[in-house]
Amino acid sequence: MLSLLCNFSPHNKPNMVRRSNVATITAIITILLLIPATTSEAQILKYEEHVYGPFNNSYVFGPLDNVFEVLSNASINLGSLQITPDSIGNITLRNSSGRIFYSQPFKLWDDDHGGVLASFNTSFLINVFRVNPNIPGEGIAFVIAPSLSIPLNSHGEYLGLTNATIDGNGTNKFVAVELDTVKQDFDLDDNHIGLDINSVRSNVSVSLSKFGIQISPNGTVFHVIWVDYDGERKIIDVYIADQDDSNAPIAAKPTKPVLSSSLDLKSVVNQRSYFGFSASTGVGIELNCVLRWNISIMVFPEKKSKDWKYMAIGLGVGVPLVLIGIGGLVYFLLKKKSANASDQIMGTLKSxxxxxxxxxxxxxxxxxxxxxxxxxxxxxxxxxxxxxxxxxxxxxxxxxxxxxxxxxxxxxxxxxxxxxxxxxxxxxxxxxxxxxxxxxxxxxxxYMPNGSLDSHIFCEEGSSIETTLSWHLRYKIISGVAYALNYLHNEYDQKVIHRDLKASNIMLDSDFNARLGDFGLARAIENEKTSYAELEGVHGTMGYIAPECFHTGKATRESDVYGFGAILLEVVCGQRPWTKIGCYQLLVDWVWFLHRERRILEAVDPRLDNNYVIEEAERILKLGLACSHPIASERPKMQAIVQIISGSVAVPHVPHFKPSFVWPSVNFSNFDSEITATSTTEFAPFNTQSSSVHIELSNVSSMT
The missing domain is CATH 3.30.200.20 (Phosphorylase Kinase; domain 1)
Structure with a gap:
């Protein structure tokens, strides 16, 4: 059983000059009028505290109802918030996930006081009880989330936070402190604490074994976890200590955190976000409960009317002038801003x-x-x-x-x-x-009536699509996308790089013809240049981004070919590019292994039930590997790719071992003529089986 305790302990025309003078006088008067009533820092720094536990259903159904929102398989029972059900022996405990939130959102920064970030402190008392002494699974997290909802298929490694489709998306808008008891390929070990931002791949993680702490040991052991956030310094600290008895006073807080990291909540979560807990089980199961919870968080005062003394002065002397001046200034600025935006748009449209x-x-x-x-x-x-x-x-x-x-x-x-x-x-x-x-x-x-390719390949839970695509339609769609990409790269009067090739951006019309969509990241490049870069860094979706982009911060036709290769493998295998299979962290690495073993057809989507053309499947799988070559110059061009898919040209030689990634050479003499970019990437060298990359990405979902 698991429990958490959170303790938050240009020259102007004459009329414009006159308006500017009025605005200046207005500003001075306004400042003088408002000085006595300005909220001081001491007034801002007020905290509210919420103390809960032990728990019962009155928090949801009784006199204390609507305190908590209970989602999916979570429940309130036996004096605790059971994030996954406390039902030993019930087979439904496997592959389960749940969330319980405080039902009201917290305001995490205040625009009326210079964007001040709220500080809060949280501590939780936990007992993660391992039902099977040999197999734990999977973990629990304290989460700050944008809504009272839980993603579908968020069991197993996803801790009730994300799923295979949305993991890593910037639109997730969550921060979580995870207590993970199962080691995934991307995890440090099976007993660690991590800081998760929009993904279960932790930004920072620390093993707890070196502190003598086991999250999910055999037997009943309680722990207290504190999460402190300093809004001024934008630092999050996490502490943990053993607790002898769930009914005893809370253990003393350690002097040093086990995890500390910079964190600007304003850049990640919504201004009003929900606090709560998330947990999951997989093949292995454990019981996750919250016994007590205390939240202490900074609150921002509502705007109050000024002191009557100064209000009288304002009413008698300053208010008329202030209102006239401010009204004129606001009207002028809004009209000017609106005119500038409209002029910019209409100017571009006319061109x-x-x-x-x-x-x-x-x-x-x-x-x-x-x-x-x-x-x-x-x-x-x-x-x-x-x-x-x-x-x-x-x-x-x-x-x-x-x-x-x-x-x-x-x-x-x-x-x-x-x-x-x-x-x-x-x-x-x-x-x-x-x-x-x-x-x-x-x-x-x-409008595309058949939605996206992604939805037909994977038939997600809750979707109206029940049957997977036939081989004939898959091959037809692949061909259409190849023609579209060749048009962008070679047949249009400008070279256009799409930069966000993925199955969810491939739309299907009423006859299942492929239509490449979502050009939100696409860019045209001048004919004498070969790449496009921008100051915001690497854009795209993990699994479809070519490895050289992390180094150069530039998109090229070759990087588009890499994304197309990921789509080829995804369509034939029925697996997403980041799918972990066996000891292989990425789909492409697994397919390359099967190619080496001369068993490449084993990669074909089993849902096809062998109803496919063997020669075509082998051709597309090998072409997918060729397009996924770690060295950009070794990838085939789109003209050749179109011919290969049609069967008129053979697939180029694909080495049996995946080549190592080699950093592309950088021509510094070209930096003056090209826009350079600084990628927000921290990287480790790629090897033949897996890669270790941490990156901040701008992910644009499909238009379906």
């Missing part, structure tokens, strides 16, 4: 050959039923995509609404629009038009 159609906002709002969540098709780091219907035209559309801040959204909108506006190919999703209204930016695409 485009064949200006795309402009849709009316009300028309798209009505088509999507006011952007109803029920019409949401997908969501990524740049925006949300909704299904819409234009009744007058009897046309179904996909409407992409950009959702980052205004400046970034404008850049995202213009980048995607300028790339895809002139692209015309039967295997590309077609842009229908755009809309810009009051800062809201929308792109309108043709």
């Amino acid at each position: 485009l050959p064949g200006t795309p159609r402009e849709f009316r906002y009300q028309e798209l709002k009505k088509a999507t039923n006011n952007f109803d969540e029920k019409n949401k098709l997908g969501q990524g780091g740049y925006g949300v995509v909704y299904k819409g219907t234009l009744p007058k035209e009897n046309l179904e559309v996909a409407v992409k609404r950009f959702s980052r801040d205004k400046m970034k959204s404008t850049d995202d909108f213009l980048s995607e629009l300028t790339i895809i506006n002139r692209l015309r190919h039967r295997h590309l999703v077609r842009l229908l038009g755009w809309c810009h209204k009051n800062g809201i930016l929308l792109l309108v695409y043709e």
Whole structure:
């Protein structure tokens, strides 16, 4: 049984000059008026404390109801929050996950006081009880999350935090302190504490064995864990100590943390986030319960009316002037800002050959039923995509609404629009038009009734798709994507790099023809250049990113070919690129092993039941390995790839052992003529079986 205790203990025109003078006078008066009523630092630093435990169902169903949100297989029973059920001998304990949250979100920073980050302290008393003395599984975590929900298929190694599809996505918006009792290929050991950010692959992890602490020993042992977050210093510290008895006073807090790391919560989680616990079991099981929980967190005061004395002065002398000045200034700035944004967008649109159609906002709002969540098709780091219907035209559309801040959204909108506006190919999703209204930016695409390739290959739980794709359709889709990519690389009047090739960005029309979509990361490069780089670093999705990109921070046609290779293997094998099989951490390494053993056809998706063409399957698997060559110059070009898929050209020689990655040479003389990038990558050399890479990525989900 597991338990946690958290203790938080340019020159202006004349009229513009006049407005500026008014604004200056207004600002001075405003400051003088507000000085007595300004909230002091001492007033900001107030804490509220929540103390809970032992627990019972009154927290959910009785007089204390709505204190906790209980999700999936979690429960409240036997005086504890049971994050996974406490039912020894019940077979359903295997491959289970659960979460229990405090039902109200906490405000983690305050925009009204300079963006001050809240500090909090948390400590938990745990007893992770191993049901089978020989096999623990899997672990528990304290989590700060954006919503009261739990991902599907989050059992096993995913600790109820993520799943194979979303692990590592920036849109996850969570931070967790994990107590892990099973060693995965990416783990330090089977007894460690880790800091997880949007992924179960910990950013920082520390083995507890060197401290003489075993999270899940044989028998009943309690531990107390403290998690302290300093919002001013942006530091998170984690402490742990043994606890003799769950009913005894909490053990003394150690003087030194076992884990300490910098952490800017503002860059990771939502401003209002939920605190709680997450846990999972796999083939091995353990009982995870929270016996007591105490939260102490900084709270920000609501805005209060000023002292009456100064309010009277303001009303009698300053308020009229302040209101006039501020009103004029705000109106002027908003009009100017809006005009600048509109001018930038319209200027770019006018420069485009064949200006795309402009849709009316009300028309798209009505088509999507006011952007109803029920019409949401997908969501990524740049925006949300909704299904819409234009009744007058009897046309179904996909409407992409950009959702980052205004400046970034404008850049995202213009980048995607300028790339895809002139692209015309039967295997590309077609842009229908755009809309810009009051800062809201929308792109309108043709709707793909069969969704994404990803959804058909994997048939995720909860999906309406029940049957996997036939071999004929898989081969047809692969061919279509190859034609689309060859068009981007070689047939369009500019070289275009997609930069985010993956199965979820390949859309399927009513006849299951492939349509390559989501050009949010795509970039055109000048004909005399071979790469594109930007200051934000490496973009894309882990498993599809070529190894040289981590070193150079640049995307090339060769890196697109690498992503295409990952798709080839994914489609034939029915496994995601980051799937761990046996001792191989990546799908490509496993397929290369089978190639070496001359058993490559064993990689074909077993769900096909041998209903595939052997020669075609072998051809695509070997082509996938050739495209995945660690050395960029050794990968085939797209013209050759199209011919190989058609069967008119043989697959190039694929070595039986995966070649080692060699750092590409860097031509420093070209740095003045190219945009350089600094990747946010920490890397270790690649070997023939696995790689060790930690990277911050911008992941853009598909438009389905």
